[in-house]
């Protein structure tokens with residue numbers, strides 16, 4: 001099953017095409033926990049120097065230099081992290097100075113509870129030459145991860161029908177995979193995407209990951225409007241993510257609930 005590619009270029013909130021694109025992104029996330037978008041934020045003038053010059057240079061640094069970075073984001077290197085301003089206690093105002101709608105406030109509060117990071121990854125030739133797999137199947141423990149590939153294939157996601165789908169390393173695309181935190185926040189509507197890295201051509205490969213997760217020690221909970229008594233009851237108890245321990249298996253009734261319930 002192919003994951004659809006959604007073109008977000010030139011779209012602006014409220015303008016022509018925005019609603020349709022939003023609906024398509026939502027549908028893909030609900031179905032696959034994953035969406036491929038076309039976007040020009042990382043155009044060829046940035047991509048080429050990044051992947052062809054900066055990344056090889058970073059990875060050529062001595063190990064001690066690379067280890068100086070204190071990364072919570074994974075194996076390689078966190079280059080940059082920033083925090084959103086603290087969420088205000090009240091609902092705040094929208095850009096036009098009017099009171100915010102409840103769902104806007106809730107989404108705004110959610111966004112403000114997040115922290116972001118960038119990770120650069122380098123894969124040598126896969127150890128397992130037969131399968132070409134260099135990173136086993138897994139779900140990220142993040143809210144969402146944006147993955148940028150360059151020229152060399154690798155990212156594969158498990159689509160709704162259970163089959164593996166290779167995401168081609170197209171120059172104008174970013175692939176977003178939902179992590180475990182997203183599953184909790186959407187009360188199981190969006191599954192955490194199972195994905196892996198497999199490079200059958202056995203070439204060296206670089207990728208850039210834009211990770212977004214709840215702030216350290218923040219409690220991740222289902223959004224109120226996604227919990228509907230009788231229809232879509234609370235699926236996960238609020239959970240606090242510490243980077244060293246994944247507490248995700250715990251649910252309201254103590255059972256593992258791997259299968260998301262669909263809206």
Ligand SMILES: O=C(O)CCC(=O)C(=O)O
Pocket residue numbers: 074121135140147149154155195196197207209
């Ligand atoms: O490099 C990629 O395409 C994906 C890597 C990945 O899934 C991860 O680091 O969690």
Ligand SMILES: [Fe+2]
Pocket residue numbers: 138139140145195
């Ligand atoms: Fe991953």
